Amino acid sequence: MFAFRSDLPLRRDTASRFVLWLVMVLVFMASLAVTVNSYVNVLLADWNQSVSGTLTVQIPVTAAGDKASAAAVAKVIDVLKRHPAVAKAEAVPRAKVIELLKPWLGEGDAVADLPLPALIDVQLGSKGADAVAAVTASIKTAAPDAVIDDHRVWLERVMGLAEGFSVLALTIMVLVTSALGLTIVFATRASLAEFAQVIEVLHVVGAKDGYVAGQFARRALAQGLLGGAAGLLLYAPALALVAWLASRVDPEVLPHTTLPAAHWLALAGMPFAAGILAMLTAHITVRRSLSQKV
């Protein structure tokens, strides 16, 4: 019955509502950072998974005409199929190439008549740089003007982007955490001043510093949990809206992915993290402040 009894007149406390509101905003921002980071990483991991260990060989359109080019393709495929490092090699049908370009070029006769380079998809048996080098050399011998893309530069840049987002998300987390901590420190100090007389009475009737600190810590915990829950409540519709907008984008441009369980766990943990951080901060603030007294 008295588990939630408080000796401090907290309902009169003016700083309380501000702290609640601020925790809500901070949890909203932290959640956004977590989601963006998760989404970018999942997306890029998908791309990474689908392109690593593959090569794309381009046989340019030559003045010699389609026949020469078809012969070159057949020769390269023949070489590749006999190469020990290659698991699979096949020409990409022209229709597929047009299909791939559809989001950018649209469809119709104009596209069908375009001189498009022939493409060969190569799947390597092993992903090492040696295999890539060996296969590249074989292709160059068979078709000197072939353009070989092992996606490495592309991949490195994509991974760089992912790391950039991770650093950004981490920065936001550090900022949000310190903002919450500082807010609790100042709000607690304000409350200590506001309730100085109450605290003096508590001391006179035998309260230890830990008891007084506990009163503040309990309130901070409640504020963190409540504000955190409010922040998530605010965030849920925002996330749902963005997810719906993303689902409307063509999957060729933006592959549809699902966010990992860790992301949802991190979101669910936000109010608890905010509550525990607020609780510890308040407790330490009160203990330090009281220990400087008589």
Place this chain on the structure above:
Amino acid sequence: MSLLRKKDESYAGDTVNMTGVGLRYDGGPDILNDLSLTIPQRSFHFLTGPSGAGKTSLLSLMYLANRPTRGSLSLFGEDVTAAKRNRLAAIRRRLGVVFQDFRLLDHMTAFDNVALPLRIAGIGEAVVQHNVGELLNWVGLEDYKAAYPPALSGGQQQRVAIARAVVNRPKLILADEPTGNVDDAIAMRLMQLFVELHKLGASVIIATHNEPLVARFPYPRLHLDKGILSVLPTTSGQIAVGL
């Protein structure tokens, strides 16, 4: 009052022992200077003296709101001059303090104010309900248990403050003008409560300006004037206390 007879924590030595105590606030002049004082166990003293003589400061040393600037102070046989804060809290639980301005918590009912020392000490709620209820009946506030201090008269607030000070069955009771806001009948009833606690083993110090009240009880008085403390014998002489 059965509730007053349940606890007996004995201790060795005097209730209060001051040697060469001085007190000053942050660079100000000496409020108290070279004070030595012994309050034996189970004693009863009045503390008198002109306003501004330092009575309240002397009491504040004893309820550990201030530490002596010089000299040493022992309570219940334990040197508190350099004791740790948590140790002070434990010692304060054996003290009952009645402030001149009551210092009730306005956001709590009269009942909760009186219950505060027990709850802080972790006493079970059944005991709290029983003891606080009985004590409030005794001080004549049975109809005001759920009232908040601002709704009470000065005299009623004073009785709540006294009830809060004695509810934990303290070994030392320090009261600053505890009868300043009540009529004579209630003053005598409150004094009877202090006398009762004294007979049960508590030491009592009552700071007061009320000379007639002092004259009615056969207890010695500590007189503080210009920073000098003297112990005067009782002025009540032959008067038997008919309580």
